[in-house]
Amino acid sequence: MTTPSTSYTELLKQHAALEQQIAMVREAEVGAAIKQARALIEEFGLTQADVFPTAKPKRERNQGAARYRDPVSGRTWTGWGRQPEWIKGQDFARFEI
Incomplete structure (x- = not known):
């Protein structure tokens, strides 16, 4: 956690660094999720209609x-x-x- 003496500009720098870290981790996890979804679709022979049924x-x-x-x-x-x-x-x- 931050101390009360942390300045506004320092907090903004930390915020920017965290946003960049969040974006990198999300990109990696989304890639893994897509890979897993594709594997399951192939394993079970699912079609688009199976995964995304129409209304x-x-x-x-x-x-x-x-x-x-x-x-x-x-x-x-x-x-x-x-x-x-x-x-x-x-x-x-x-x-x-």
């Missing part, structure tokens, strides 16, 4: 059957969500399928 596929949402149809364009609407412009403010029964 779970999104579940398909059932939109439901269309309940209303626009007689002009033929577009449909299930009755869920935002109302299409062609049906807003009108009697839904007129558009039922």
